[in-house]
Amino acid sequence: MRFVLFYHSLVSCWNHGNAHFLRGLVRSLTSLGHEVRVYEPVDGWSRANMLETDPSAEDDFHRAFPGFTSQEYDPDSLDLDQALDGADVVLIHEWNDPALAGRIGRRRAGGGRFLLFFHDTHHRAVSRPEEMAAFDLSAFDGVLAFGGALREVYVRQGWDGRAYVWHEAADTELFRPRPELRRERDLVFVGNWGDGERSHELREFLYGPLRCQGLSARVYGVRYPGQGLLAVHRSGAQYMGWLANHRVPETFASHRMTVHVPRRLYTRQLPGIPTIRVFEALACGIPLLCSPWEDIEGLFRPGQDYLSARCGRDMELKMREVRCDPDLAESLARNGLETILSRHTCGHRAVELLDICAGLGRESRAARAITATEANA
Numbered sequence: 001m002r003f004v005l006f007y008h009s010l011v012s013c014w015n016h017g018n019a020h021f022l023r024g025l026v027r028s029l030t031s032l033g034h035e036v037r038v039y040e041p042v043d044g045w046s047r048a049n050m051l052e053t054d055p056s057a058e059d060d061f062h063r064a065f066p067g068f069t070s071q072e073y074d075p076d077s078l079d080l081d082q083a084l085d086g087a088d089v090v091l092i093h094e095w096n097d098p099a100l101a102g103r104i105g106r107r108r109a110g111g112g113r114f115l116l117f118f119h120d121t122h123h124r125a126v127s128r129p130e131e132m133a134a135f136d137l138s139a140f141d142g143v144l145a146f147g148g149a150l151r152e153v154y155v156r157q158g159w160d161g162r163a164y165v166w167h168e169a170a171d172t173e174l175f176r177p178r179p180e181l182r183r184e185r186d187l188v189f190v191g192n193w194g195d196g197e198r199s200h201e202l203r204e205f206l207y208g209p210l211r212c213q214g215l216s217a218r219v220y221g222v223r224y225p226g227q228g229l230l231a232v233h234r235s236g237a238q239y240m241g242w243l244a245n246h247r248v249p250e251t252f253a254s255h256r257m258t259v260h261v262p263r264r265l266y267t268r269q270l271p272g273i274p275t276i277r278v279f280e281a282l283a284c285g286i287p288l289l290c291s292p293w294e295d296i297e298g299l300f301r302p303g304q305d306y307l308s309a310r311c312g313r314d315m316e317l318k319m320r321e322v323r324c325d326p327d328l329a330e331s332l333a334r335n336g337l338e339t340i341l342s343r344h345t346c347g348h349r350a351v352e353l354l355d356i357c358a359g360l361g362r363e364s365r366a367a368r369a370i371t372a373t374e375a376n377a
Contacts, residue, residue: 004084005037012044013244014049014057014242015192024170025350039071091117105136117140118140126265142164143164147165151164153270166352169279169348172346185216187257188219188251189206192223193224202261208316209319210236213316218237220251272293272296283341290309300339306332
């Protein structure tokens with residue numbers, strides 16, 4: 001099938017976590033024999049910030065992902081006839097201009113033969129519903145929500161039967177253990193400041209325990225305000241700035257553990273949705289410690305795949321346990337990787353998407369050709 005994907009950026013992951021999953025999805029769909037075209041707006045916010053941070057970052061991306069290309073477009077002059085030519089499935093990510101979604105929706109309503117999905121991987125449906133109301137999804141065939149709690153938001157809006165849970169996942173071609181690298185430091189945290197949505201939690205479950213334990217640690221991420229940088233400094237950790245996502249596996253490999261601190265909205269209003277960092281960390285075989293979140297969808301095995309801390313003091317104790325107990329650390333790494341490989345790779349998600357499409361009556365041309373050949377045999 002021909003997939004046409006409209007996303008904020010394939011090239012840049014600067015404060016743009018969805019690029020991680022997008023790259024893995026492109027890889028997996030392509031490996032299954034499908035054609036994938038990605039469109040991203042010219043001068044996108046993430047890409048502009050990436051190049052300002054590191055002018056060589058785009059070249060580095062192409063070295064890390066040979067053959068991965070995206071078509072830059074001007075929203076005011078995009079030729080939809082050309083972009084949608086031959087499309088079987090079209091995905092529009094929520095970090096797009098609502099006007100673009102409206103234009104493509106009208107093409108679908110006017111007889112477009114493609115399936116049209118809205119892909120939502122953010123909390124704006126509950127935190128800023130007025131922004132999401134700007135999207136006219138009336139002609140869309142379905143919504144792909146990255147968690148059950150978010151799917152329920154769409155169900156309440158009348159999407160029952162057309163809203164699907166489609167979690168993010170790890171690109172295991174890239175995110176994998178690197179046993180040849182030596183673990184030189186105790187802990188690494190890879191994550192942006194989070195617009196103040198987890199500042200208290202970061203102090204309680206990361207910076208405070210680091211300071212008390214005296215661990216050697218590094219923090220990577222962007223958009224840290226002065227108070228955030230001060231918190232990192234006081235914890236004794238080194239602030240390292242932006243880290244391109246394809247550099248994360250080797251960074252994980254050189255540390256003994258990492259920490260997941262979900263944003264407040266994902267523990268209260270949209271419970272049970274992990275960030276993609278959880279999938280990626282477990283795929284790399286690094287022991288993972290989490291601040292409190294409830295895995296209500298049963299994605300993982302708490303206590304086996306990762307350890308969850310009840311409070312800051314409990315996080316201190318768990319950091320010490322992982323650092324001092326090699327058997328515990330090895331068990332967490334092994335179990336987490338096992339769960340990812342069995343359930344949460346981008347290959348799994350590609351197959352899930354194909355199953356959704358098949359359920360809506362859209363098989364690949366290759367599948368139809370095989371069926372016809374068998375029928376005539």
